[in-house]
Amino acid sequence: MSLDKVKHIVLVLSGKGGVGKSSVTTQLALSLSLAGHSVGILDIDLTGPSIPRLFGIESSRVQQAPGGWVPVPVHSASPEAGIGALSCMSLGFLLRERGDAVVWRGPKKTAMVRQFLSDVLWGEIDYLLIDTPPGTSDEHISLAETLLKTAYPGQVAGAVVVTTPQAVATADVKKELNFCKKTGIYVIGVVENMSGFVCPNCSECTDIFSRGGGEAMAIEFEVGFLGRIPIDPQFVMLLEAGRTPVYPVGTVINGENFGPRESGDASTSASTKDPETLANKYRECSLSRFFGDITQKVIGVAEARSTEAQKA
Numbered sequence: 402m403s404l405d406k407v408k409h410i411v412l413v414l415s416g417k418g419g420v421g422k423s424s425v426t427t428q429l430a431l432s433l434s435l436a437g438h439s440v441g442i443l444d445i446d447l448t449g450p451s452i453p454r455l456f457g458i459e460s461s462r463v464q465q466a467p468g469g470w471v472p473v474p475v476h477s478a479s480p481e482a483g484i485g486a487l488s489c490m491s492l493g494f495l496l497r498e499r500g501d502a503v504v505w506r507g508p509k510k511t512a513m514v515r516q517f518l519s520d521v522l523w524g525e526i527d528y529l530l531i532d533t534p535p536g537t538s539d540e541h542i543s544l545a546e547t548l549l550k551t552a553y554p555g556q557v558a559g560a561v562v563v564t565t566p567q568a569v570a571t572a573d574v575k576k577e578l579n580f581c582k583k584t585g586i587y588v589i590g591v592v593e594n595m596s597g598f599v600c601p602n603c604s605e606c607t608d609i610f611s612r613g614g615g616e617a618m619a620i621e622f623e624v625g626f627l628g629r630i631p632i633d634p635q636f637v638m639l640l641e642a643g644r645t646p647v648y649p650v651g652t653v654i655n656g657e658n659f660g661p662r663e664s665g666d667a668s669t670s671a672s673t674k675d676p677e678t679l680a681n682k683y684r685e686c687s688l689s690r691f692f693g694d695i696t697q698k699v700i701g702v703a704e705a706r707s708t709e710a711q712k713a
């Protein structure tokens with residue numbers, strides 16, 4: 402199996418589309434690599450693969466090697482900056498045109514997911530994040546079946562469930578948690594995305610919708626709560642420009658700039674006159690801090706689960 406040398410596998414799930422699951426997957430992957438880990442992303446959202454676009458590499462093509470597919474690099478490792486390598490695999494790389502639609506029946510989707518799990522040459526990596534379609538579909542079932550059959554004890558760290566404060570009110574995200582319970586997939590925790598709004602003028606964080614629903618749901622289902630991420634208009638702009646909001650300003654890997662270009666690029670664009678107030682607000686609302694905290698919790702659970710499995 403191509404997953405043999407992957408240390409930890411993390412699934413990213415959401416009950417509904419558009420809650421920011423793929424955005425959370427990419428920023429979680431970047432935060433993990435920023436923490437020095439080597440990371441892969443497997444995008445099994447077959448009908449709407451968005452990972453290549455979020456990294457600005459949708460025109461890349463997957464290379465075929467004798468043993469399988471070589472994942473597309475996002476960036477290589479930078480030992481001097483303490484950053485691990487990041488690569489990804491998505492059906493998006495295999496489609497001829499960016500807008501090509503995939504209209505497949507269940508068995509074909511199942512076969513594709515199995516092939517993605519067995520034929521991608523990840524090599525030795527610390528984390529593999531699997532971005533799944535919204536809901537509980539054929540892709541989820543074949544993913545759970547294949548992983549439960551093939552993964553070694555402790556390798557599947559579990560699932561990160563992404564929701565928004567409003568989506569929490571719907572039954573979809575609860576279905577997702579029930580799916581994990583039924584299939585025996587451990588829930589690492591819930592992320593409440595689009596929770597509050599970061600003003601582009603002064604970086605003030607305001608709760609424009611309800612807040613705290615994700616945490617309440619985590620308590621109800623007795624699973625972990627990983628944290629909240631505010632709506633940040635700069636986030637979309639940076640992603641669209643192929644930049645990485647969670648990397649510090651001026652992050653250069655092998656000559657290429659990956660971070661926001663300058664401090665005004667990220668959620669630091671406040672026009673407040675007092676630099677100290679601004680700095681504090683930036684610290685309070687910075688996406689990198691939110692993702693950094695969530696990432697540390699995911700690392701903690703993944704390591705604890707693999708240590709537990711080794712002891713057993």
Ligand SMILES: Nc1ncnc2c1ncn2[C@@H]1O[C@H](COP(=O)(O)OP(=O)(O)OP(=O)(O)O)[C@@H](O)[C@H]1O
Pocket residue numbers: 415417418419420421422423424425446449451534535594595630631632633634636637640
């Ligand atoms: N915290 C945030 N602040 C601002 N914009 C955000 C935030 N999170 C996500 N977005 C934006 O919301 C949109 C939807 O995000 P994304 O594509 O990640 O959702 P998704 O749940 O993966 O959707 P689907 O499952 O339908 O592919 C994107 O334009 C993304 O840039």
Ligand code: SF4
Pocket residue numbers: 600601602603604605
């Ligand atoms: S700049 Fe500050 S005060 Fe003005 S709208 Fe934004 S959050 Fe409110």
